[in-house]
Amino acid sequence: MRLVIARCTVDYTGRLTAHLPEATRLLIHKADGSLLVHSDGGSYKPLNWMSPPAVFEQLELDEQQREAGIIECWQVTHRKSGDALRVNIFEFFDDNTYELGEDPGLMKDGVEAHLQELLAAQIERVAEGATLVRREYMTAIGPVDILARDAAGKSIAIEIKRRGEIDGVEQLTRYLELMNRDPLLAPVTGVFAAQEIKPQARTLAEDRGIRCLVLDYDAMKGEQVGAPTLF
Template identity: 70%
Template sequence: MRLVIASCSVDYEGRLAAHLPRATRLLLVKADGSVLVHSDGGSYKPLNWMSPPCTLAEADPDEVEAELGVTAVWVVRAPKSGDTLRIRLFEVLSDSSHALGVDPGLVKDGVEAHLQKLLAEHITTLGAGYRLVRREYMTAIGPVDILCRDEAGVSVAVEIKRRGEIDGVEQLTRYLELMNRDPHLRAAGPVRGVFAAQEIKPQARTLATDRGIRCVTLDYEALRGMDDAEARLF
């Protein structure tokens, strides 16, 4: 990422025209090619920007621009639309580049990995007599989040989501079709499915019920031991 702090003016030409008069701003040039113009305010939103794919070319100012004190010009152009961002630099206060590497993305508290670990530790949340067999039970098309057995010894496949939607039910359905071909898993009866999430969309719940899959809404705080539902006054 390239970070440039400069006194500049910015003109955008495309579906509309926009002009930013001369001021000191932060210019971000990201590895994906995007260019963003920020001020020291307005929270996270840039004043103007160009999303990839786009090209950035640095040019010398023309005679008129040079007379106004422009030292360099950035021309950022989107090849498909022809939209153009023209940034005129008057004075560069700082210019630095940094290799940030691959970002792992935002990890939210309570995502599937945390829920899986907590539910495995408190497997009786699913019912009295439930016993954990293993986490990440591997099938030919991927791992089931939790494999456990109920009080009768019947195998139960548990798919865990932070937000339960139709694609999660479809995923669990495919796992169950494969697992029910295994005579060892079917020893005490057909493998049953549990679709567990902090929030389950009505359409997903309807589909799961139609396919004989039990839906369980998980209380993350209760699983962590921070919220005892039975001890609430209201």
């Protein structure tokens, strides 16, 4: 993993276009090919990013770029979609590379992990005719708890919590933003599933088009009769 703090501009081109004007930012280039652009705010959500599979290259500068003060130009291109993230660097403040090794993955607590297992086995609780694609579907920024498809074959990303709060909705939102850039998955809808969902989290989820699913843990274990409520 390469961590760079630099004064830069960032441009995303492809199915959408976005521009970040010149400022000091943290650039994270991972071994999987992804590039994430962070500011010193906004918590852990990147300002922009390119997910794998991607190709990183340092472009040769032309005279106009040099005159503008650019000292390096990076481009990360998605292998499938052709979308590109270009970073023009004007000044380096720090540049370090680390070998992190293999990561064992996120260890969930027992109830949350069991909820995931149960919902995967009872996926029609999410939607009639739904089918499981896989559990722990990996993205460039972490694993989505469950990836499923509805009866029409459209993708559903499901995030599972014991207690549904705003942080969980934000986490699912980031996954959806990333997954909807993948033409093999898009369009992807989201389901936020939990034993209890806080009112603020429900409001935020519904505002973003994310469905909320309340899970009855005992019923799913077969200890009680009943079904979850889908809002």
